[in-house]
Amino acid sequence: MVEEQDVYAIGDALQHVAVADPLAALDFGFDAKHLRQLLDALPVAVYTTDAAGLVTYFNQAAADLAGRRPALGTDEWCVTWKLHLPDGTPLTHSECPMAIALTENRSVRGVEAVAERPDGTRVPFMPFPTPLRDENGELVGAVNMLLDISEHKKAxxxxxxxxxxxxxxxxxxxxxxxxxxxxxxxxxxxxxxxxxxxxxxxxxxxxxxxxxxxxxxxxxxxxxxxxxxxxxxxxxxxxxxxxxxxxxxxxxxxxxxxxxxxxxxxxxxxxxxxxxxxxxxxxxxxxxxxxxxxxxxxxxxxxxxxxxxxxxxxxxxxxxxxxxxxxxxERERISQALRESERNLAAELAAARHLQSISTSLIREGDVEALYAQIVEAAGEVMHSDMASIQVLDHENDALRLIAHKGFDAEAEATWRWIEHDDATSCGHALKTKTRIVVPDIEADEFMACTPAQEQYRKAGIRAVQSTPLVGRAGHSLGMISTHWRMPHEPSERDLRIFDVLARQAADLIERKESEDALQRRAAQLRLLLDELNHRVKNTLATVQSIAHQTLRHAPTMAEGRKSLDARLIALSRAHNVLTREHWEGANLRELVAEALAAYSNGSGPRRFDVSGNDIRLLPKAGLAISMALHELATNAVKYGALSNENGHVRIRWGGGEDAQLFRLEWSEIDGPPIEQPRRLGFGSRLIKHGLAQDLGGVVELHFEPDGLVFAIDAPLKELCGGDDKPHPRPLDDRWER
CATH class of the missing domain: 3.30.450.40 (GAF domain)
Incomplete structure (x- = not known):
């Protein structure tokens, strides 16, 4: 798409071109034929006139905008069929911006007009008429560009x-x-x-x-x-x-x-x-x-x-x-209900004072286990029960774990130490339904009839039970608080309301304990993360220091050294990006190869890299080493090898060696210029031949064959992947085939 500022720049440049024929000899370093081809190819409408205003040239974009093909030497001032001002007022061709540019011998900018096509459609546009003068400054014609602004007007x-x-x-x-x-x-x-x-x-x-x-x-x-x-x-x-x-x-x-x-x-x-x-x-x-x-x-x-x-x-x-x-x-309705509720709550104030004294003691107590014990004691008092218990939800096992109780004997404590959500007990049923379960008489309850849970209650001397889920402030399940009676019993609404406040306190206590445990775990994870970060930063700085030292020491000039250092650091950064996406737990070799070669691939040109190999997950150290080696190979290929001409390409393959525990990676340059064995190895070649072999514990082969560089490394798979449980690469069937 041609932007408005681009059109301004082209028009202003043409204003200073001296010609005798508007398309005969625009002095851009090529002949009129090439200039015509250039203008024909422009996506923006362009046409020229002679000094009298007769159209001498137009490109296809101009014909498309006008909806017609102008008659050269006949049409005057403009290529359009009809013209209008932006408000719809008709505009004669003799009054158009091109006519003004020729008659007043000046460029016209910053105006708009509307072209009407023969089919009746209208196109708003901005014209950029520019006079053309010969070497003596005499007016010989003009060039005009028409920028379609339809989308701009719609916006x-x-x-x-x-x-x-x-x-x-x-x-x-x-x-x-x-x-x-x-x-x-x-x-x-x-x-x-x-x-x-x-x-x-x-x-x-x-x-x-x-x-x-x-x-x-x-x-x-x-x-x-x-x-x-x-x-x-x-x-x-x-x-x-x-x-x-x-x-x-x-x-x-x-x-x-x-x-x-x-x-x-x-x-x-x-x-x-x-x-x-x-x-x-x-x-x-x-x-x-x-x-x-x-x-x-x-x-x-x-x-x-x-x-x-x-x-x-x-x-x-x-x-x-x-x-x-x-x-x-709804607020008005609630307001009326609240006023009614205030009258009812006043009657319960006395009972709430008793609960307040219990809650205060819970808040002041710092020992969590002691607080649990006080909660079950308070539950027994509030509900007038013989026994009480509190359980927390173990999310890993999806079951309730007993943490405190009042009145259980050793057998009952062992029996109800763990309760699953499908258990027929009241707390198991409450956990499953997420609602309070009240059983006034276990002998008359159909849900418990003839179940192991009913027999367990009988052995513990329990005849009635209620279980209330403990729910966090965000609505998630935390545990259960239950009360038990030796005789049939159904708690009153008043008792349940007071008990719910106590349950809220118990839920807050469990939530606080879980939060404290989570904070401690996060603190430990943070310390581990900081240690790991410190280790990686030190390793990265050591790598950067080594690369900088070797690059600058062997560079012919400081400028070339800086350029090489920048390229190597960018290659290192690309490898770090891949590893960071995987949280530094490893990286896929195919992704590392793609990142390392991204800067050397020509998306719109011929394919320069032939890459094949199965997915292999590398350790961070191996991934960095291979990425840096591929960068050095690609840089060398661009300077001297297969990527320095238009026909060369590189084949990259990896897979298993003769031994299933070995990994092999090959780089073969094809159809590049002839090369020779260098007299000495530069830092990049030494990094490939010695550094890579050392990092991977393998053997590197580097052959400077006449028709292209051939590189290969054989390394133990364990050094790359870190264990026998990693996927083995497929074997290479036609190794070194050119």
Whole structure:
């Protein structure tokens, strides 16, 4: 895409070119034929005229923009069929920017015009007419470039629409915040939508009753229409506004007179003069459909993308306003309930004071085990029970573990040390259902009848039991607190309310203990992470120091040394990126090869690398060593080898050697320039031949054959992958085949 600033630059450059013929000899270092080919290839419209304004040349882009092929030597001033100003006023060709540029002998910038094609379509554009002068400064013609700004104009129009919509949305929100009725705030949305409409339409909002069975009109349609549809049933046979609520998705009916569901209501559509009807559900953030937004069109109309976007935005904004309105009504209802509750709570104040004294002692106690013991003691007091217990949820085993109890004998303690969620005990059932379980009499309870749990209760002398789940502040399960009676018993609502406060304290205590344990584990992990980070930083700094020392010591000049050092550090960084993505636990060899060769691959040119080998996961040390070696090989190939010409390429293969425990990687350069054995090895070659062998514990082969460098390394698989459980590479069948 040609940017506006690029067109300015080209036009200003052409202004200073001296020519006798606009296409004869533009002095760019090539002849007029090549210049014509260059202009023909430009994606932007370009044409030239002589000093009299007659068109002497145009490219295909100019013909496409104009929608016609101008007549050379006949058409005057411009290649377009007709011209208009941006406001639609006709503009004669003799008044166009090109005519001004020629008659006044100056460039024209910063203006807009509209081209009308023979088929009637119009294209807004920016012209850039520039006079052309010969070596004596005499005017010989002009060149003009026409930049199509259609998309820019569409974006401007869309921006204005969005600004208007945001303003209307803000006004509607403000009305809702100020306590205005739904009719007013939603009416503002409809007014905004009507102003942006590009076709004749009506809009309306409907809201569902609390039961979700009927729709009530809120605002938008005439009273006569409202009388006919208010109370419309929501269901599969409903009209679009009710059907959208039932389905929870938009219902688009381009022509209601063609829809069977509208047949009984066709008279209504004719009376109120509409054919198209679209309805969109209004859904709150919680996923509940609370109403619908409908659009009615005078003529049959299918849903365009812009209409769908506008309707979706209106429905979303309406959902926020309706939700706030319903929340306001709910707050009022809750306020009334709270006033009633205050009267009831006053009667329980005395009982709460007793619980407060117990809670205070729990807060002051620092020993967690002692706190657990106090909780079960308090539970027995509050519930007037003979026994009590508290259990924590072991998430790893998905079972309850007993941590404190009151009144259990040794056999009962051993029996209920672990309780699974499918156990028939009250606490097992409460864990499974996440609700409180009260069993007033185990002998009369059908759930426990003839179960091992019933027999266990009998042995422990328990006749009644209740279990209450302990839930964290975020709603997750923490454990269970239970009370047991030797006689049939059903706790009162008052006792359960007080007990729930104690259960809350117990849940907070367990949650605090779990948080403290988690903090200790995280602290230990952090110390381990810092030790590991320190180790890696030291190793990385040592590697960078070694690379810098060797690179700069053997570099011919400081500039070349810096360039080589930058390249090697970038290669090291690429390898680090791959390892970091894998949390430094290892890296896939194929990813390392791709990263190491990324800078040398030509995505749009011929394929330069032939890479084959199966997926092998390398240890970090091996991955870094191979990445650095591949970088040095690729750098050498670009300078002297197969990548220094247009035909050369490199084959990279890896797999198993003759021994299944060995790994082999080969680099073969093909169709490169002839090479010779160097008199001495540079740092890169030494890094490949000696450093890589040392890091991998293997043997490196480096052959400078006449038609290309051949490199290979054989190394124990254990040095690369770290264990026998790693996948072995496939063997190489045709090793060294050129």
């Amino acid at each position: 401007e129009r869309r921006l204005r629409q969005n600004e208007a919509w945001l303003a209307g949305q803000k006004e509607a929100f403000q009305a809702a915040m100020n306590g205005a009725p739904l009719e007013k705030s939603l009416g503002i949305l409809i007014e905004t939508a009507m102003k942006q409409a590009e076709s004749e339409r009506r809009c309306a909002f409907y809201i569902a009753n609390p039961e979700g069975t009927e729709l009530r009109h809120v605002v938008g349609m005439p009273d006569g229409y409202v009388k006919c549809v208010d109370g419309l049933k929501i269901g599969p046979g409903s009209l679009p506004c009710g059907l959208a609520v039932h389905r929870g998705e938009p219902v688009i009916m381009p022509d209601v007179l063609e829809e069977p569901v509208w047949e009984p209501w066709a008279w209504l559509a004719r009376e109120f003069d509409f054919r198209g009807c679209w309805s969109f559900p209004i859904e709150t953030a919680s996923g509940k459909v609370v109403g619908s937004f409908a659009m009615y069109f005078k003529e049959p109309n299918g849903a365009a993308d812009r209409d769908r976007e506008l309707a979706a935005a209106l429905a979303h904004t309406a959902s926020i306003i309706i939700s706030r309105h319903q929340e306001s009504l």
